């Protein structure tokens with residue numbers, strides 16, 4: 001459990017889910033502070049529990065041991081430049097969840113070398129079922145690493161990578177990953193309808209199958225290739241379908257798609273640094 005005081009700069013969707021997870025895991029509300037300019041978002045956050053929500057980022061920083069940066073990537077530069085002086089003085093652990101903003105760029109904008117953990121979460125964090133990759137720069141202590149891990153574990157799985165560049169691969173696998181599974185579900189649902197099921201039946205069967213398959217893969221100790229083989233009866237229906245996926249080059253297509261996502265993550269980081 002985290003005993004430090006945690007401040008959030010930005011109180012939108014991702015911040016709200018992390019705060020929800022922290023409260024559910026037993027972090028007291030009076031250890032959580034949020035700086036959020038939008039009044040409606042502040043009201044939503046306040047409904048989560050007895051936390052301190054306001055519009056003043058400086059007040060959040062002056063009272064926090066850990067500062068979670070949960071603003072959009074495009075505003076990170078102006079936010080960090082405007083908060084550089086209090087952050088340089090107080091030197092909290094910074095945890096950034098912004099996609100594509102490197103620790104090097106953040107320290108350039110801050111004009112110092114502060115302890116930063118950069119994370120790549122994904123949207124299932126909204127249901128506390130997220131998968132997050134984390135990278136710590138050299139200024140992060142072991143205690144701070146544990147604190148950052150515990151904060152992201154409040155919304156699901158948290159996995160460390162050793163090199164910052166690996167966060168681009170995390171983005172390609174789990175950051176964007178929910179969309180790949182949604183695409184597969186869309187396609188299965190549409191095919192079910194073409195084969196004569198009504199839309200609702202096709203939808204329910206598809207979604208429950210996705211859930212069941214994910215649970216079997218996560219909860220057992222059998223690897224996914226073996227689980228696939230167990231569904232595939234010799235000369236049966238699954239064998240026909242899998243054969244057609246393989247003939248269509250599904251594995252190569254997945255590799256190409258993830259490589260494209262990895263390359264785009266690198267491009268986005270360069271675009272943000274060049275701003």
Ligand SMILES: NC(=O)C1=CN([C@@H]2O[C@H](COP(=O)(O)OP(=O)(O)OC[C@H]3O[C@@H](n4cnc5c(N)ncnc54)[C@H](O)[C@@H]3O)[C@@H](O)[C@H]2O)C=CC1
Pocket residue numbers: 009010011012013014015035036037038041057070071072073075079097098099120121122123175
């Ligand atoms: N939603 C997603 O799928 C994922 C989001 N992320 C990252 O999480 C971060 C937040 O994303 P969301 O929560 O979805 O966005 P959001 O738009 O819901 O939240 C951002 C919040 O920052 C506030 N804000 C703007 N300027 C501010 C300032 N100067 N000071 C304090 N707060 C300010 C906005 O009012 C807004 O409430 C982004 O950087 C995004 O890259 C990462 C992975 C997945």
Ligand SMILES: O=C(O)[C@@H]1CCC=N1
Pocket residue numbers: 099171175176
């Ligand atoms: O599509 C994107 O660029 C972001 C990063 C991972 C998920 N959404």
